[in-house]
Amino acid sequence: MPLISLTVNNRAVQLDLDPETPLLWALRDHLNLVGTKFGCGGGFCGACTVHLDGVATRACSTPVGKIAGRRITTIEGLSANGDHPAQRAWAQIDVPQCGYCQAGQIMSCAALLARTPNPSENEIVAAMNGNICRCGTYVRIKDAVTLAASMRSSR
């Protein structure tokens, strides 16, 4: 099998994998980036959300063979010091309960803010509705997205 080249968190990597392997498992089992979570494997829950060329993408349903040469950002690469506005807002609002879905939530939020710096409530819900939180932290997530937007605009 030919090697598959990707850029992950600004680092060039080469994977010797079955091209059908979902990006999720390439990240978790082969690149040891376990921040991206496995929730459903079918694109229903968003726990595995990463950025593919800046766009929020479900890593569980993205075969690595289909994304050769492209740029991936995971929660580990979202910011240098864990200080992306979404990350700061999530901590400040005390969003996490179990915390398992939150990396995916934050990646969806970051992608939203990159294209819509000041989202309306409807835009927030539309962008975040694909991310399930089993603990039901939605009220705080909504507040955190709003806070993150205000942090970005005040920078």
Added chain:
Amino acid sequence: MRSRRDVLTDAKHGVIDDQIGRTRRSFITVGLAATGGLLIAMRYQPVAAFPTDYIQIDPDDRVLIWSAQPEMGEGTRTSLPMLVAEELDAEWTKVRIDDAPLDRKYGGQGVGGSDAIRSDWDALRRIGATARACLIGAAAAQWNVPASECDTSAHVVRHPASGREARYGSLAARAATLSVPRDVPLKDPSRYRLIGTRVDGTDNHKVVTGQPLFGIDVRLPSMKFAAVAKCPVFNGKPVKIDATKARQVPGVRQIVEIAGLDNPTLLMPGVAVVADSTWAAFKGRDALIVQWDEGPYAAESNASLTEQFEKILAAPPATLHNSGRVDDALAAAAIVVDNTYSFPFASHATLEPCNCTADYRNGELWIRGPIQMPMSAQTTVARATGVDVGKVHVQATRIGGGFGRRLLSDYAAEAAVVAKAIGGPVMVIDNREGDLQHDYYRPAAMQRLRAGVDAGGTIIAWDHIIASCSRNVYRKDPRGPYSTETYGSYVGRVQSVEQLDADLQPTRIPNARLRYGNPLTGVATGAWRAPAHVVNAFTIETTIDELAARAKRSPVDLRLEILGETADVPKSQNDASPYDPARMRRVLLEVVERGGFGKSAPEGRARGLASHHTFGSYCAHVVEISIAPGTNGQKRVTIHKVVSVADVGQPVNLSMLEAQMQGGIIDGIGAAFYGEVPIERGRATSRNFGDYRLIRMREAPLAIDAHFIQSRLRPTGFGEPPLPPIAPAVANAIAALTGERIRMMPFIKLGYLLS
């Protein structure tokens, strides 16, 4: 609620469920830490040979607190150390939290039944207070003044008379050499600086930066990954395994048969495919060809269960309580409601699928994973592998959601069996489909409740029949089948199974009967967040609402009338927070006031009310909804607002309590509208979150307004209490708006969706 006695009985019968009794015969010791600081330990009798590390105070002022209880989102790793830090008078910013491994010296690890705060409230405050007294003692000796003249605040010991003060860190080494004061008094609650405030989650930064915290993140050198195929029909087992194709999947290394234990809550039989990666393990499992012995329940279905439930409702086999003359009272009642309810199996659907990592080296097993009950995981693993309990080492990671699923430790036993078979480290992990099809579900049930009021509108007759799959029967617990299905849920809203009959006395309903029966079924069942309470409270709270409407009375008044009086409630000796109707009355009245219940709602909206007592805490909600027509005649419910009041005794961490209120409400609503695992041909037909639908952001209430009663009473837990009253509050609001009474879950089957 279950008592410590229940738990010990469980342990005796090898039934691993609910909370573990915690030894509390203990004394505190001090020692010198490796850092030159003070190590505060607790020695438990009779088992511990070593002091327990609980607090370490370093010369540089840093305080390390070990947290011995698992964290699954309920906030234990923050709120429990808060108890220590409060009494220590430590500055929270200088406190670091570390995980304690499973060790008998911690005197009992594992949380369940919303009991973390409730169980550790005394011990953790005591150890914090003793550590503070040690530091005072060191300062007093250094300054040659009486300890009684010294005080502390924010990491500093002071002697006001002389104006001297010393940082904790500077006193630590000296404190380690002094004798430990006994019976140190605890703080007066008026001096609390941490307890009762909002404190953010200890691990927030790690969570938001994606650091490895969860069971699924465990990585060991050269570890393998395995997925276990189980018989799709409940209680089946493998007969013949053809692994030819599975072995051809690149990365697949080995096939391991798991025999299972006689109790399926401990370990189910199956076939593990061991591979180099998770993906290869899943693909290998898909390629297995297994011939199954499907066992005696292969024809079971929703329809066959309903048939059994209906037979039980027609002729209930067990009468659990019978007071007054129920039949006569029903015949004499001015108005009688006669309602039949049905509830499906529901899945825990923890977002982190079941997984666990085990390593087998030199005859010892090292278990690391999302384990809620480290102690029962240890004994389950020992039973499943034949390895001596003393050679099974368990470390719990952060847990990606529990909701009752991880009270069982079957997934730890699977990992251990596979690790022992391959002689090395392995993570056993399930995918979503496997996790949904082999869960231990909330028991399906049907109930019938006949209740009547007299001409004055007072409830005089109550005849409740519960027909429910019994998780006690499923787990081979010799106690009554009813005990896991009725406890604490009934009108008396009181505590223990054994006292069921007595518990029903304090209700003001003069003629009351409770009967029970369980079907023969193979479906796996277990505790699901606020077990039994969620379904029973739905029946009780919607029936009270309906009676009130039919009698043209206030549902608040009707509830208040049957609450009873404090003095009438029998007090259980082993419950430090016995049920008190006066507390429920206050919660009800406050939620009615705050939620505007009984006042007119905005145009096109209606409000609903419900209340319930669970695990020592009192909770009531008022919801405000509107309904818009959807496609195909569906009705789209918008929940504009939920106003909630709870009495949890002394609130510990207000941020966590508010989060549990929000999360419990959202979980309870989602499960009520959508949660159903259908059974056909002896198997669960749910596949993934496409058909097992979970509530999303768009569907959540637009606002949740949570209030906690200011109280100095002993704190009780809040992981579960918000759930039972939320679904009936929504159903009562729907009835107020439309006149339609909802008597089944999931609501979506009646055309109700969330919007």
